[in-house]
Amino acid sequence: MTLQWHDLDRVAPLSGLYTRAALRRKVTGKQLPDTGLRTWLAVDDQRLAAYRDVCGFGGGSLLPITYPHVMAFALQMQLLTDHDFPFPLLGLVHLSNRIQVLRPLGGLSRVHASVHVENLRAHEKGATFSLVTRIEDALGPLWEEDSVMLCKGVHLDGEPVTDVQAPTAPMIEQARWYAGNDCGRKYAKVSGDYNPIHLSAASARLFGFPTAIAHGMFSKARALAALREQLPAANLQVQVEFRKPVRLPSEVVLWASTGGSSGQFELKGKGDLLHMEGQWSPVA
Incomplete structure (x- = not known):
């Protein structure tokens, strides 16, 4: 095309x-x-x-x-x-x-x-x-x-x-944070992404969600902020798959391999519910 x-x-x-x-x-x-x-x-x-x-x-x-x-x-x-x-x-x-x-x-x-x-x-x-x-x-x-x-x-x-899911490498806990009821509104204010499913339980229910959910790109950004000391400044590729949405409010835990030019990470919630999985590597 x-x-x-x-x-x-x-x-x-x-x-x-x-x-x-x-x-x-x-x-x-x-x-x-x-x-x-x-x-x-x-x-x-x-x-x-x-x-x-x-x-x-x-x-x-x-x-x-x-x-x-x-x-x-x-x-x-x-x-x-x-x-x-x-x-x-x-x-x-x-x-x-x-x-x-x-x-x-x-x-x-x-x-x-x-x-x-x-x-x-x-x-x-x-x-x-x-x-x-x-x-x-x-x-x-x-x-x-x-x-x-x-x-x-x-x-x-x-x-x-x-x-196709890649094999998971050994990981350790890197960070955890609490995504409150206002998480979606705070991210919307700085990103411009005011999708109703992220703003409140009332607006999310209009689209079939029982509660508001966190933006996927907030979860990715927050995870990469926690991993920033491990990641190179260039020649870097970071791929994530969004799995189960992060319902607000909730606590999430970031797990990651121990560094290097390539690695893997996961964002999990209560009961090991997988919200996001990803990997970083040099640009092919």
């Missing part, structure tokens, strides 16, 4: 994008658009500091590994709420997330971001696709993200993709 790029002077306001998302409730097709969006994004120091605080990254000269996801969130929203995109944004399920850091994320005030979708595939519960985000500076590619999203109820030809 040859992408047709649209270069934007600015990203649309999130308020309008959420209104557009709320009005789209039906599947309108079974083909992904061949368009992508690109624009320049500025690093907002105040927003960055708030994100560091909420996700536990503390200070530092480098951007947190997950922060470009937040910077590009509105651009992603604009693509996924466009009239050519066939699936309703509300109701999409974030199954997995892979981030690659190609060079250290330091000395950045402005970056060039691009987003597109690809790789539509059959799934036992519907159809999945990849939302691909890339960040560059004047020297070239810096950071890349592939988020696999599920749209339930879409029927495609072909065999569903089988989820």
Whole structure:
């Protein structure tokens, strides 16, 4: 597929994008658009500091590994709420997330971001696709993200993709934290992701959840903040699979292997309930 790029002077306001998302409730097709969006994004120091605080990254000269996801969130929203995109944004399920850091994320005030979708595939519960985000500076590619999203109820030809779990390495407890009732609202404020399933029990029940659940990207960010002393600043790939949602409020425990250029980690809750599993390695 040859992408047709649209270069934007600015990203649309999130308020309008959420209104557009709320009005789209039906599947309108079974083909992904061949368009992508690109624009320049500025690093907002105040927003960055708030994100560091909420996700536990503390200070530092480098951007947190997950922060470009937040910077590009509105651009992603604009693509996924466009009239050519066939699936309703509300109701999409974030199954997995892979981030690659190609060079250290330091000395950045402005970056060039691009987003597109690809790789539509059959799934036992519907159809999945990849939302691909890339960040560059004047020297070239810096950071890349592939988020696999599920749209339930879409029927495609072909065999569903089988989820293969990697063998688990020995792990030790690295951190634990309490995700309170306000966890989703705090993360929404610093990320812009105001999906109702994360904000309150009342709004989550409208979408079939008995309680609000933590954002998957908050769980990934919080885990990588706890592991930041073990991870290299570049030539790094971190892949996670989101398993059972973290219901709010609850305490979770991060387990991880003891370091090195490659390793594994898991986020578990009460009764060893697996919420997220992941691994880090050099970029292939």
